[in-house]
Amino acid sequence: MTLLFENCTVLPMTAERSEANCFTGWVGVEGRRIALVTAEASEAERWRKEHPDVRVVDGCGGVLMPGLVNTHCHMAMTLERSYADDMALMTWLNDCIWPFESHLTDDDIRTGALLGAAEMLLGGTTSVVDMYWSEEAVFDAVEESGMRALLCCSYLDSRLEAFDRDLPALLEKCAGSTRIRAGLAPHAAYTCSTENLRRGVAACERYDIPMTTHISETLDEQRIIGERYGMSPVACLDSLGLLNDRLIAAHCVHLSDDDRRILRERGVHVAHCPTSNMKISSGIAPIERLRTEGVNCTVGTDGPSSNNDLDMWEELRNASFLQKVATMDPCAVPAYELLRMATVNGAAAIGHAGELGVVREGALADLVLLDTRKPHWHPRHDVVANVAYCAKAADVTMVVVDGEPVVEEGRLLHADLPALFEKSETIVRRIAALR
Amino acid sequence: MTLLFENCTVLPMTAERSEANCFTGWVGVEGRRIALVTAEASEAERWRKEHPDVRVVDGCGGVLMPGLVNTHCHMAMTLERSYADDMALMTWLNDCIWPFESHLTDDDIRTGALLGAAEMLLGGTTSVVDMYWSEEAVFDAVEESGMRALLCCSYLDSRLEAFDRDLPALLEKCAGSTRIRAGLAPHAAYTCSTENLRRGVAACERYDIPMTTHISETLDEQRIIGERYGMSPVACLDSLGLLNDRLIAAHCVHLSDDDRRILRERGVHVAHCPTSNMKISSGIAPIERLRTEGVNCTVGTDGPSSNNDLDMWEELRNASFLQKVATMDPCAVPAYELLRMATVNGAAAIGHAGELGVVREGALADLVLLDTRKPHWHPRHDVVANVAYCAKAADVTMVVVDGEPVVEEGRLLHADLPALFEKSETIVRRIAALR
Numbered sequence: 001m002t003l004l005f006e007n008c009t010v011l012p013m014t015a016e017r018s019e020a021n022c023f024t025g026w027v028g029v030e031g032r033r034i035a036l037v038t039a040e041a042s043e044a045e046r047w048r049k050e051h052p053d054v055r056v057v058d059g060c061g062g063v064l065m066p067g068l069v070n071t072h073c074h075m076a077m078t079l080e081r082s083y084a085d086d087m088a089l090m091t092w093l094n095d096c097i098w099p100f101e102s103h104l105t106d107d108d109i110r111t112g113a114l115l116g117a118a119e120m121l122l123g124g125t126t127s128v129v130d131m132y133w134s135e136e137a138v139f140d141a142v143e144e145s146g147m148r149a150l151l152c153c154s155y156l157d158s159r160l161e162a163f164d165r166d167l168p169a170l171l172e173k174c175a176g177s178t179r180i181r182a183g184l185a186p187h188a189a190y191t192c193s194t195e196n197l198r199r200g201v202a203a204c205e206r207y208d209i210p211m212t213t214h215i216s217e218t219l220d221e222q223r224i225i226g227e228r229y230g231m232s233p234v235a236c237l238d239s240l241g242l243l244n245d246r247l248i249a250a251h252c253v254h255l256s257d258d259d260r261r262i263l264r265e266r267g268v269h270v271a272h273c274p275t276s277n278m279k280i281s282s283g284i285a286p287i288e289r290l291r292t293e294g295v296n297c298t299v300g301t302d303g304p305s306s307n308n309d310l311d312m313w314e315e316l317r318n319a320s321f322l323q324k325v326a327t328m329d330p331c332a333v334p335a336y337e338l339l340r341m342a343t344v345n346g347a348a349a350i351g352h353a354g355e356l357g358v359v360r361e362g363a364l365a366d367l368v369l370l371d372t373r374k375p376h377w378h379p380r381h382d383v384v385a386n387v388a389y390c391a392k393a394a395d396v397t398m399v400v401v402d403g404e405p406v407v408e409e410g411r412l413l414h415a416d417l418p419a420l421f422e423k424s425e426t427i428v429r430r431i432a433a434l435r
Numbered sequence: 436m437t438l439l440f441e442n443c444t445v446l447p448m449t450a451e452r453s454e455a456n457c458f459t460g461w462v463g464v465e466g467r468r469i470a471l472v473t474a475e476a477s478e479a480e481r482w483r484k485e486h487p488d489v490r491v492v493d494g495c496g497g498v499l500m501p502g503l504v505n506t507h508c509h510m511a512m513t514l515e516r517s518y519a520d521d522m523a524l525m526t527w528l529n530d531c532i533w534p535f536e537s538h539l540t541d542d543d544i545r546t547g548a549l550l551g552a553a554e555m556l557l558g559g560t561t562s563v564v565d566m567y568w569s570e571e572a573v574f575d576a577v578e579e580s581g582m583r584a585l586l587c588c589s590y591l592d593s594r595l596e597a598f599d600r601d602l603p604a605l606l607e608k609c610a611g612s613t614r615i616r617a618g619l620a621p622h623a624a625y626t627c628s629t630e631n632l633r634r635g636v637a638a639c640e641r642y643d644i645p646m647t648t649h650i651s652e653t654l655d656e657q658r659i660i661g662e663r664y665g666m667s668p669v670a671c672l673d674s675l676g677l678l679n680d681r682l683i684a685a686h687c688v689h690l691s692d693d694d695r696r697i698l699r700e701r702g703v704h705v706a707h708c709p710t711s712n713m714k715i716s717s718g719i720a721p722i723e724r725l726r727t728e729g730v731n732c733t734v735g736t737d738g739p740s741s742n743n744d745l746d747m748w749e750e751l752r753n754a755s756f757l758q759k760v761a762t763m764d765p766c767a768v769p770a771y772e773l774l775r776m777a778t779v780n781g782a783a784a785i786g787h788a789g790e791l792g793v794v795r796e797g798a799l800a801d802l803v804l805l806d807t808r809k810p811h812w813h814p815r816h817d818v819v820a821n822v823a824y825c826a827k828a829a830d831v832t833m834v835v836v837d838g839e840p841v842v843e844e845g846r847l848l849h850a851d852l853p854a855l856f857e858k859s860e861t862i863v864r865r866i867a868a869l870r
Binding site: 085317376418 | 513514515516517518520521522523524527550551553554557710712713714715716717718719742743744745746749752753755756757759760762763764765766767769770808809810811813814815816817820821824825827828829830852853855856859860862863
């Protein structure tokens with residue numbers, strides 16, 4: 001499809017620093033990529049004539065920007081949204097989450113992932129890093145939704161199907177996809193033996209795929225790993241060869257100076273999940289320090305049972321405001337840097353550095369159009385601050401992924417939402433009856 | 436107007452504890468008040484026949500609940516939304532906020548307040564406590580918008596017009612209103628002399644009106660008051676007679692054990708503003724302690740220049756999640772208590788205990804209908820948690836204040852938004868040209 005957005009404030013996210021280079025202009029899409037970015041009416045007109053079949057989209061004065069990248073999620077856990085809140089962590093896991101999950105079929109996982117993809121796309125999140133088992137079922141959901149994803153097959157010592165079943169099945173499916181890539185996800189240092197962690201490293205090398213894992217989420221994890229190995233989770237995983245520039249490390253809440261240095265030196269991408277860290281009382285990650293020390297910091301929602309939604313705009317606000325109060329520095333994680341975390345940095349984390357998360361000719365066309373004709377967008381002193389600190393998921397009117405429209409006028413093109421809602425309720429009722 | 440809501444999940448907020456008494460049912464409104472609350476079809480049918488002119492509203496399976504009460508705001512500061520972000524507090528105030536505000540006319544303040552009221556009503560906030568100068572101009576905006584408000588004339592030593600000009604003018608206007616009440620607002624202990632604080636107490640007694648003020652927002656304030664009076668801001672204001680059950684104390688971030696005891700013993704209502712406290716690095720208020728010790732805790736957005744929006748749903752999430760991470764207790768401020776803060780507790784703070792913030796026969800009809808036909812509302816394990824942790828401003832489809840619809844199908848009935856946006860931009864351009 002060939003598209004031409006006109007009458008937009010373009011937020012390209014190509015500037016390195018906060019002098020954001022917004023402009024009123026035109027953006028053209030041809031095939032999977034952005035083919036035109038211009039502030040010149042004459043250039044737009046020439047491009048339009050060269051593409052007689054182009055569909056012209058009126059941006060209505062709104063903001064056109066890169067789609068957001070959610071670097072840590074468990075999409076199927078939408079089925080556990082608001083299932084178990086306001087509980088101590090181990091009660092939550094032992095009495096609620098794990099028993100519920102033990103009843104999930106692959107088809108349930110597909111339904112949960114579809115629900116998650118629907119929520120994310122409607123809110124302008126175009127890429128996701130997912131970590132769960134049966135990722136081949138998640139693949140089907142993501143493929144159907146039109147979203148971009150890095151799907152990582154999760155394993156722990158008591159569940160090792162990722163190696164022989166999930167990952168081969170997922171790799172086969174991904175071979176035919178331009179939008180979906182496969183990865184591996186050891187659950188964490190405290191749930192995987194050193195043998196199984198090393199096995200993960202070997203598998204990533206063999207298949208040439210990235211990895212994601214949970215690192216230093218809670219103080220309990222620090223204690224367990226300290227007792228077991230006499231070192232921090234970061235040092236432990238580094239000693240086993242997991243830390244490199246193809247690893248996305250979720251959480252990283254409790255870090256020593258050495259831990260931060262190691263993460264930086266290895267080029268690890270950090271997926272900061274502030275809402276989850278707040279809601280389950282994990283702690284406050286030292287994101288401002290990591291960021292200023294040169295670590296690539298990105299943002300993730302985590303799963304909906306510890307959030308309770310997949311709203312990257314709220315996640316962004318938390319990523320900035322929590323740092324401001326924790327460091328007592330109102331300049332921490334300023335607006336433009338915050339937007340970089342969810343666009344440019346997220347794209348780099350999923351292996352698309354420079355060709356995603358920006359509005360630039362030649363980049364992959366993952367675009368979000370925001371309707372700014374609402375009170376919370378006015379007045380417009382500063383578009384970057386408006387987007388970072390005021391934009392809402394419901395402001396998203398159009399979403400393009402890999403050059404294809406997936407949301408139009410705030411509605412999903414590839415989903416039957418009432419049927420999806422009914423299916424999710426049926427799953428919940430079935431599992432409730434089993435317990 | 437007579438209204439009958441049908442096909443709703445009613446969240447009445449009348450239960451004391453978290454066993455929230457939601458039910459599928461009908462709610463009737465007659466004049467300014469709720470006249471019917473029932474789960475019985477036969478009762479609803481009888482009421483409908485007794486009211487042949489009733490307008491029946493199909494809730495489409497959504498949630499019907501009390502409108503939210505925002506207990507701390509500076510509505511006119513919408514004009515400074517995203518005007519000056521990511522700055523140290525004193526730079527922000529001295530170089531940006533105060534110079535900008537020095538150019539505001541009463542008509543500008545009215546426009547800013549209209550913009551704030553529009554944003555709040557669209558998001559389901561039906562009552563607001565506002566603190567600013569020229570509240571008689573804010574009155575005109577609130578009256579036009581259809582919102583409920585407690586408007587408090589602000590003063591400090593260098594600006595004392597509240598006593599002789601603003602308050603008399605506002606009281607005269609309020610005399611004819613069922614929705615709008617007047618109050619007085621000394622800015623803070625550090626900006627008002629003891630003489631002017633005592634003068635405020637006397638004025639509140641004379642006119643029989645409530646008061647609001649900023650208390651213990653920052654460590655700087657603690658230090659200044661400590662140096663000036665040898666005590667905490669709470670103790671200082673108590674010694675001057677300001678603390679009682681008709682005072683709304685905004686912020687209360689830095690409190691000693693004694694401060695908390697005094698607030699509780701005096702029956703002071705606390706307006707917790709977590710987003711503002713986070714964004715300008717004020718600190719984390721001990722809300723979980725205050726709440727469990729018996730202080731009436733409510734929620735406020737503060738002004739849009741330190742937030743940057745007036746979204747009470749995001750404010751609620753921050754009020755809970757920030758406590759959970761600060762106390763390292765995931766059970767802190769659980770979902771139902773959180774909703775009480777923004778409904779029942781807020782209503783008590785503005786002098787409407789028992790007759791507002793609840794869906795109960797005889798209560799004032801301030802109601803919000805939420806559209807739940809969206810992915811982030813599914814599945815529905817727990818309606819209370821869904822509302823507290825997932826609801827969005829944009830889910831609000833209908834809002835009734837004092838028995839009158841003000842929002843229908845997500846649109847304001849009494850506002851010309853494009854004209855309002857243009858007017859706010861004109862003000863900003865005019866002030867920019869002056870500087």
